[in-house]
Every structure is written in C-alpha cells, then in structure tokens.
Amino acid sequence: MNTFRDFYNNEVKLTFEDHYFSKEPKHVWVICRYNNKWLLTRHKDRGMEFPGGKVEEGETAQQAAVREVKEETGGVINWIVYVGQYYVAGKGGTVIKNVYYAIVNELVDQPTYFETHGPVLLEKVPDNVRHNAKFSFIMKDDVLTHCMKKIKKIYSTEK
Known part of the structure; x- marks a missing residue:
C-alpha cells in the first residue's frame, strides 16, 4: 500500500491488489499507449491528462474505461488490463478509482470529444509534470x- 498526499493535500492510498477498496468503483483512469506513444487528452479546464471518468449506471469499471478513452480521445482499445486502485479522502467525500493500462490500435476523428479537446500524443511523459501548468492536477501526484x-516494469514500455 502506498500512502501519500495529492495535489490538493488530500490523503491518497494506492494499491496494486485486485479491487482492494471496492469491487465496483465509481471512477476510472486509463494510462494509454498508441503507436508507441502515450495517449492523453486535453481537458478543457484541467489541462493534459490520461483519459478517465465516472462509471455509468449498468456498466462495469472496465467498460467505463473503454468508453472514456473513446469519448475523450477517439481511441479504440485493442487491449486493456487492470493495474491498481486508489482511494482519495477528499474534502467533498471519498473517491475510489480503478487504474488501467491500455493499448489503443486506432484513433477515430470525432465531432466531439465531450469535455476535452481530443487526443494528445507524447513520446515521453515529462518528469516535471508536477510543476508543469499544461498538465492536470490528476497527473501531479x-x-x-x-x-x-509498475507498467514499465511489467509491460516493458520504452518511454
């Protein structure tokens, strides 16, 4: 179990154990690769981040992850795996979020990317994300x- 503080000084607990905090979390976050690049999205308010969002009524967290990647980037997932789960004790309540790693095999142009400006491809996620205003707070803890x-160790991504 990893325990630390997030960008807003909330306590965060992260584990790589299978659904440690909840079997049915209400949020997802998907670390994506497309053509050997990191696939992020540019949120209209928060900046660059990996896609994610809320699990909708009647869908599993993994289904939500696939949907969120498609909605926010146009990405069609070829392969997805559960990485871990984290718990944030925030001022407005708690959030439990599954983290996935996904390989996207196609980016489809869309008329809308919902609350984002669409896909962003990076050769490397910068080491200084915490201090870079272009990135969302979600990327800064x-x-x-x-x-x-964990992903680099298990799946040997190059960047």
Whole structure:
C-alpha cells in the first residue's frame, strides 16, 4: 500500500491488489499507449491528462474505461488490463478509482470529444509534470509515478 498526499493535500492510498477498496468503483483512469506513444487528452479546464471518468449506471469499471478513452480521445482499445486502485479522502467525500493500462490500435476523428479537446500524443511523459501548468492536477501526484513504474516494469514500455 502506498500512502501519500495529492495535489490538493488530500490523503491518497494506492494499491496494486485486485479491487482492494471496492469491487465496483465509481471512477476510472486509463494510462494509454498508441503507436508507441502515450495517449492523453486535453481537458478543457484541467489541462493534459490520461483519459478517465465516472462509471455509468449498468456498466462495469472496465467498460467505463473503454468508453472514456473513446469519448475523450477517439481511441479504440485493442487491449486493456487492470493495474491498481486508489482511494482519495477528499474534502467533498471519498473517491475510489480503478487504474488501467491500455493499448489503443486506432484513433477515430470525432465531432466531439465531450469535455476535452481530443487526443494528445507524447513520446515521453515529462518528469516535471508536477510543476508543469499544461498538465492536470490528476497527473501531479504519486498515483502516476507508482503506476508508470509498475507498467514499465511489467509491460516493458520504452518511454
């Protein structure tokens, strides 16, 4: 279990155990690759981040992850795997979020990308994300750091 503070100083607990906090979390976050690049989206208010969002009524967290990637980037997922789950004790309540790693095999142009400006491809996620105003607060805590290390170790991504 990794425990730390997020961008807003809320306590965060991250685990790579299978659905440790909830079997049915209400939020997802998907770390994506497309053509050997990292696939992010540019949120209209928050900046660049990996796609994610809320699990809708009647769908599983994994189905929500696939849908969110498609809605926010136009990405069609070829392969997806559960990475971990984190719990945020925030001022407005708690959030439990599944983290997935996905390989996207196609980007489809869409008339809308919902609350985002669409896909962003990066060769490398910068080391200084925490201090870069172009990135969302979601990218600025140790969830990203720990998950990227886990993904790189298990799936040997190059960047």
